Amino acid sequence: MSHLTALAATSAVAETASRSVSASILRFITCGSVDDGKSTLIGRLLTETGSVPDDQLDALASDSRRFGTQDGAVDYALLLDGLAAEREQGITIDVAYRYFATPRRSFIVADAPGHKQYTRNMATGASTSDLAVLLVDARRGVLTQTRRHALIASMLGIRHVVLAVNKMDLVGLVRGPFAAIEADFRRFADGLGVETIACIPISAKRGLNVAVRSAEMPWYHGPSLLSYLEEIETEEADAALPFRLPVQWVNRPSQDFRGYAGLIAAGTVRVGDRLLVQPAGLAASVARIVTADGDLPEAVAGDSVTLVLDDEIDVSRGDVLAAARHPATVADAVDASVLWVSERPLQPGQTYLLKSGAATVSARVDAPEEGIDVETGAHTRIDGLTLNEIGRVRVRLDRPIAVDPYATSRQTGGFVLIDRVTNETVAMGLVERAVAPRRAHEMPWRSLAKALSWRTTGTIVTVILAYLFTGKADIAAAIGGVEVVLKIGLFYLHERAWAHIRFGRSKA
């Protein structure tokens, strides 16, 4: 304990010294199987960065002697498992959030349960994380659970994965077992489409390669886990995406001010930018970017702002303000991967509420086309969707909303489904393809208008030709006069006939 306190004191000093440096935030999720040592690892990270106060460390030491499962040594699970039921059963049920900071960065850790039964709780943590730390036991290697965690993390758009191979001290601190696990994991994970994969050999219990590089594994040349987390660049390319702002709140304190407030989901906005109000499709330019600290010349993804437009157009909560040159898709159906998180299975054809951005619409979910095995990633045949299952479905909306594919934008491509009766959140969904409404059937007056415009053009040509051939203006006029009436009628009938023929039409 005194050793930990001393370490903590050192880092506190280091922190004070560089406190003028503005730190960024890294949000990451930790997942592991039972007994992989996840609590010990997080406990280490917290204590070695000085984030656990002395009175809590003292309480932990005495709790560990009384209830601990570590032979009287510090049992970090007692520090972390916060619910009475979890302490009774000795398992982690729900995701918990931990906070620690170094001079370089502030960290928000979503400490997720590993068990399949709690997949929805893991997904809660993963949906807001930029990086995943997957823990494996050096003696057991990559397990089915590890693959499931990696798959869900990648599905939810996490682009950076760290495989922490723990308990290296129990395999003699040698390279062989580590190299085998790394090769095994990379074979699987390379197909997941994540941007970076790092494998780090550690011993959470002894603190090797956790906060500082250990001299006991000289064959490993990479950074310690903590330095890796401090340095990895995850600031997503969000600011470079096309601009999206789901309107949360219409701010109208007086006749002279009308602003549209929301958190920028993607992209950058500058005063003067041309925006499209979706789904309606009206355009206007940004007149002001208002914040309580004064107007800004530009704002980026992640900022909460209030935009004032130069035109008085109708904008309400749920609309999306999008870059006019790269708008979102206005869709009345989406094809999506859906993770079912309710005890009550999907009822195909039933109406749910779908919330995306600030818009909530009624949605009918079709029976799933196929399932995704959360352990192998393989596509399977399924009939329905029950708790913790993933399936591909088509969701039909009662009115169009603006969405993007999840792979492009997490904030405008993710949605939740809500049960209308129980009000519970029953599913999370990732848009794969937004389906724009079918072009409306041509109404008769449109066919008539087309007939008139075409006929006018055609008749002028006929009259000119007739005059050129015959050299007689009265004959040319007569031909034109008869033709215009006759052919308008024929064209109209021809158009109406084609309106009923499906041949050659595109599906969407």
Add this chain to the structure above:
Amino acid sequence: MTRDHLDRLEAESIHIFREVAAECDKPVLLYSIGKDSAVLLHLARKAFFPGRLPFPLLHVDTTWKFREMIAFRDRIARETGVDLLVHINQEGLELGISPITHGSRVHTDIMKTVALKQALDRYGFDAAFGGARRDEEKSRAKERVLSFRSEQHRWDPKNQRPEFWRLYNTRKNKGESIRVFPLSNWTELDVWQYIEREDIPVVPLYFAAPRPVVQREAGLIMVDDERLPIAPGEQVQTRIVRFRTLGCYPLSGAIESTATDVAEIIAELRASRMSERQGRAIDYDSGASMEQKKVEGYF
């Protein structure tokens, strides 16, 4: 344009305020006068700028708050022009419930937990913003940003709604209400750094000054008025102290400190190795005590 961690936390909190204000019928901001409430109020005003706050503030007064807290509360209400409601549990008052004769558990239950339920029911509030943070205590580390309470205001920790991305499901069953925690992801240090950056006024009790205190088991208790009984042999001393958290004065332990401004508090906090709730008598009554209190309806 770079954004630091305080910018990110601020934007996230503002988003939560706007979302709940837009979707709930009758929200209220639970204002407890302390530093977290000060930050909460500041963020709420930013969220709706240049408009007014679209909801009132509610202070549940146990009648045992520090006098300086009440003076500060009234000054802030006057200066910001927000609507402030004050609720006191009148039955509790008539029963003469006090932390001194009834102990911290009974006092907190009747004058805070029961009083809060009374106030929420009386005004029909369906969502209440509070300043709780996940780093405060381990059952809070598991609580969602939107925490649902039954008609009896009970919390069911095993049956929390999953919360994905920034999509909050605010739909309630009949009789249910929501506790909303916009500061969920803030730490104590973040709160003070933000107070410094934004120059947010806080109760002077947070800053060190000579104050009359008695040494008790729970720590240094300030003699804020004549209601605090002084046992024979107990000495009222004047010491340079400040408070890390504020509540009912007989239950709030002071710490010896020389920090007289926010910068000094931040420096002290970085060097300090004790948790902020250490001075709070109510957390130590029984083992899993905070979770239990919340199950029963404590904020």
